[in-house]
Amino acid sequence: MTSLAATAALIGDPSRAAMLQALLPGESLTAGELARIAGIGAPAASAQLKALAEGGLVAVHAQGRHRWFRLAGEEVAQAIETLLGLAARPARRPWPHDEALRRGRLCWHHVAGRIGVGLHGRLTGEGWLQPEGGGWTLTGTGEARMAALGVDLAAARRAPRFACDCMDWSERRPHLAGGLGRELATLLLRRKWLVRIEPEATDTLRRRRLHPTPEGLRALEAEFGLAA
Amino acid sequence: MTSLAATAALIGDPSRAAMLQALLPGESLTAGELARIAGIGAPAASAQLKALAEGGLVAVHAQGRHRWFRLAGEEVAQAIETLLGLAARPARRPWPHDEALRRGRLCWHHVAGRIGVGLHGRLTGEGWLQPEGGGWTLTGTGEARMAALGVDLAAARRAPRFACDCMDWSERRPHLAGGLGRELATLLLRRKWLVRIEPEATDTLRRRRLHPTPEGLRALEAEFGLAA
DNA sequence: GCGGTGCTTCGGAAGCGCCCGAAGCGCCGC
DNA sequence: GCGGCGCTTCGGGCGCTTCCGAAGCACCGC
Structure with missing residues (x-):
């Protein structure tokens, strides 16, 4: 899998794309909020966010029992x-x-x-x-x-x-x-x-x-x- | 499916990504050449190119028994x-x-x-x-x-x-x-x-x-x- | 502590997308 | 016109990805 295809595929899933668009203003959102926005359950959202983080598209910040996600950069x-x-x-x-x-x-x-x-x-x-x-x-x-x-x-x-x-x-x-x-x-x-x-x-x-x-x-x- | 996800998914397949990269210099290539570059058979290449054309990413030009493909634009x-x-x-x-x-x-x-x-x-x-x-x-x-x-x-x-x-x-x-x-x-x-x-x-x-x-x-x- | 909440991991099932072989269509050159 | 070549469509099979429910872990407030 080339890097180009891997990166594009990461954005190419409807749930992940919805999450990324929600983060586009630059703010941070929790996993639960992103799950609701994407219209999927918590387990699915967790897996998708893990993929996005491993792909370097989002950054995570754990605070207490919340996990805040934001785009990895400009x-x-x-x-x-x-x-x-x-x-x-x-x-x-x-x-x-x-x-x-x-x-x-x-x-x-x-x-x-x-x-x-x-x-x-x-x-x-x-x-x-x-x-x-x-x-x-x-x-x-x-x-x-x-x-x-x-x-x-x-x-x-x-x-x-x-x-x-x-x-x-x-x-x-x-x-x-x-x-x-x-x-x-x-x-x-x-x-x-x-x-x-x-x-x-x-x-x-x-x-x-x-x-x-x-x-x-x-x-x-x-x-x-x-x-x- | 949002437009963002659809477009990204189009680029996110390894075969299609290879084809797009081959077209990146701006030149036109035939379906057969693109199939060879992507490492897939002619039928699969035909289907992928059809998807890319319908998605507006590549443009087609039929000439005799060849079909020339190029990126749809800058x-x-x-x-x-x-x-x-x-x-x-x-x-x-x-x-x-x-x-x-x-x-x-x-x-x-x-x-x-x-x-x-x-x-x-x-x-x-x-x-x-x-x-x-x-x-x-x-x-x-x-x-x-x-x-x-x-x-x-x-x-x-x-x-x-x-x-x-x-x-x-x-x-x-x-x-x-x-x-x-x-x-x-x-x-x-x-x-x-x-x-x-x-x-x-x-x-x-x-x-x-x-x-x-x-x-x-x-x-x-x-x-x-x-x-x- | 103890329950509640947020999130993750696990298992399983469903769906979708990709690929190949076979067959068909159209154009070309002899 | 006939064979060859390029490309497409069709059918079937395989694999991957995504999703959910159930269970488990971590943190917080009382």
Whole structure:
């Protein structure tokens, strides 16, 4: 079995795919929650999660009688998003027109969807970011404005990658990933410019949704020139 | 069955994965060749290729008694490369140290590997390319130098996307994709700065290899400042 | 302690997917 | 037109994977 086939097969089971999608926003869930989301019993879920962990797709953290699972890293989220893009191609089947999801959602810990790629476009087009070594660094103005907004740049720099692209499946253009993407998303959520609509939904897609508040719409326009 | 699981399962079978990898350079192969590469009989190969075609991963072209298969598009190659990156993560297992493959290879129709990401870095860092709308456009100097090299820019602009990033699984940084990536690769091959080492190999990875010629090494250094 | 809860392992059964051989269809070259 | 070749469809068999119920282990709170 080649590594490619083994990895794809791991994602290719409906129960495991549902679990992975539920973990896509970046949060951690317990084995029981994942079992409920996948619609299978506890024993089956346990076996599937074991396979995912051995395959390196999820990481485990045992705490008391709970076991918390999360995606093993940004690359995992990125690969799943890319596969979602393949699955959603119009040639294949019209994707259920989930307007809210296309507008904004969480991917790993960063903002995806129209708002996410819009931000990426403004930051790269308006001289906040400049390309460097396959990723991005902040320009002088970018650094100043990020700091003024309250983005925790020190935390962003502690991430394995400071700023890089993550292909957005619904927009087919990149949004901002890496430590900066995470900290920017954290800020937007903390300021309640964006809010999670249904973080508790059982449906794996619904729980990822992000929605701009009225105040957020004004702020995105004012700070980034972004009409969301 | 969700789209994600269905698509991943399509890639997750060893025979189908071998076929897809064989198609990754962008060339077209017949059903019989793919059967031999996958190590299965003609009937099984026929069924697998039918599934891949119905899933939208490969495209078919019937010519006489042969049926030619190729990947359905750049996004398919991109998704497979991303999955290869997941599969190759050091955390999972040490990837067979195929130095030649990491150095240079074909991905869809463009140059990947160290040479590919190196080119991407030089083009973006030295002012040939500037970000625009989630992709890239040529600057004035970039356009002039590409034209001087003999890159067919008109053909590049006819592609659905002119220039965008494709995540490189071995380098974990993007290389140049889109029409410009394809035309640049075409030029490098035509000038014999890069040559395919074993385009006929049965092993799906070996056939992708690209190798710089002595003349190519000098030219990459002179034209792009790239030490390959 | 002792019961309750969360999770895992074990055993067994059902279902699905993959593969091969045989046969059939279509195109090609002599 | 005839044989050969490439590919497909059909039928059957094998193997793997997934699931559930029952039982067992670990942790927590009373």
